[in-house]
Amino acid sequence: GAVVKRAVVVDDPQLGEIIVPRSMVYLALSYDHRLVDGADAARYLAAVKERLEAANFESELGL
Known part of the structure:
Protein backbone atom coordinates (compact mmCIF):
# COMPACT_ATOMS: atom_id res chain seq x y z
CA GLY A 1 0.00 0.00 0.00
CA ALA A 2 0.88 3.65 -0.21
CA VAL A 3 2.39 5.53 2.71
CA VAL A 4 -0.14 8.02 4.11
CA LYS A 5 -0.25 10.31 7.13
CA ARG A 6 -2.71 9.18 9.82
CA ALA A 7 -3.59 10.47 13.28
CA VAL A 8 -2.16 8.10 15.89
CA VAL A 9 -2.31 8.11 19.70
CA VAL A 10 1.15 7.88 21.27
CA ASP A 11 2.36 7.97 24.88
CA ASP A 12 4.44 11.05 25.66
CA PRO A 13 6.36 10.92 28.97
CA GLN A 14 5.46 14.53 29.79
CA LEU A 15 2.06 14.98 28.16
CA LEU A 52 10.55 -0.40 9.23
CA GLU A 53 9.78 1.11 12.65
CA ALA A 54 13.49 1.28 13.50
CA ALA A 55 14.06 3.21 10.23
CA ASN A 56 17.79 2.53 10.35
CA PHE A 57 18.54 2.41 6.61
CA GLU A 58 21.43 4.87 6.31
CA SER A 59 24.10 2.21 5.72
CA GLU A 60 22.01 0.34 3.14
CA LEU A 61 21.31 3.61 1.30
CA GLY A 62 24.92 4.81 1.51
CA LEU A 63 24.03 7.87 3.60
Whole structure:
Protein backbone atom coordinates (compact mmCIF):
# COMPACT_ATOMS: atom_id res chain seq x y z
CA GLY A 1 0.00 0.00 0.00
CA ALA A 2 0.88 3.65 -0.21
CA VAL A 3 2.39 5.53 2.71
CA VAL A 4 -0.14 8.02 4.11
CA LYS A 5 -0.25 10.31 7.13
CA ARG A 6 -2.71 9.18 9.82
CA ALA A 7 -3.59 10.47 13.28
CA VAL A 8 -2.16 8.10 15.89
CA VAL A 9 -2.31 8.11 19.70
CA VAL A 10 1.15 7.88 21.27
CA ASP A 11 2.36 7.97 24.88
CA ASP A 12 4.44 11.05 25.66
CA PRO A 13 6.36 10.92 28.97
CA GLN A 14 5.46 14.53 29.79
CA LEU A 15 2.06 14.98 28.16
CA GLY A 16 0.54 11.52 28.46
CA GLU A 17 -1.47 10.24 25.51
CA ILE A 18 -1.40 12.65 22.57
CA ILE A 19 -2.57 12.51 18.96
CA VAL A 20 0.20 13.01 16.40
CA PRO A 21 0.54 12.52 12.63
CA ARG A 22 2.48 9.42 11.62
CA SER A 23 3.36 7.91 8.26
CA MET A 24 1.47 4.61 8.03
CA VAL A 25 1.23 1.81 5.48
CA TYR A 26 -0.76 -1.42 5.30
CA LEU A 27 1.38 -4.50 4.62
CA ALA A 28 0.05 -7.73 3.20
CA LEU A 29 1.71 -11.07 2.64
CA SER A 30 0.55 -13.81 0.30
CA TYR A 31 2.02 -17.27 0.59
CA ASP A 32 1.24 -20.89 -0.17
CA HIS A 33 0.16 -22.45 3.13
CA ARG A 34 1.24 -25.84 1.81
CA LEU A 35 4.83 -24.57 1.80
CA VAL A 36 4.94 -21.95 4.57
CA ASP A 37 3.48 -22.29 8.05
CA GLY A 38 1.27 -19.39 9.14
CA ALA A 39 3.36 -18.82 12.29
CA ASP A 40 6.50 -18.41 10.16
CA ALA A 41 4.71 -15.92 7.92
CA ALA A 42 3.54 -13.95 10.97
CA ARG A 43 7.09 -13.86 12.37
CA TYR A 44 8.37 -12.62 9.00
CA LEU A 45 5.83 -9.77 8.93
CA ALA A 46 6.67 -8.89 12.54
CA ALA A 47 10.37 -8.68 11.61
CA VAL A 48 9.56 -6.44 8.61
CA LYS A 49 7.45 -4.21 10.88
CA GLU A 50 10.24 -3.91 13.46
CA ARG A 51 12.79 -3.06 10.75
CA LEU A 52 10.55 -0.40 9.23
CA GLU A 53 9.78 1.11 12.65
CA ALA A 54 13.49 1.28 13.50
CA ALA A 55 14.06 3.21 10.23
CA ASN A 56 17.79 2.53 10.35
CA PHE A 57 18.54 2.41 6.61
CA GLU A 58 21.43 4.87 6.31
CA SER A 59 24.10 2.21 5.72
CA GLU A 60 22.01 0.34 3.14
CA LEU A 61 21.31 3.61 1.30
CA GLY A 62 24.92 4.81 1.51
CA LEU A 63 24.03 7.87 3.60
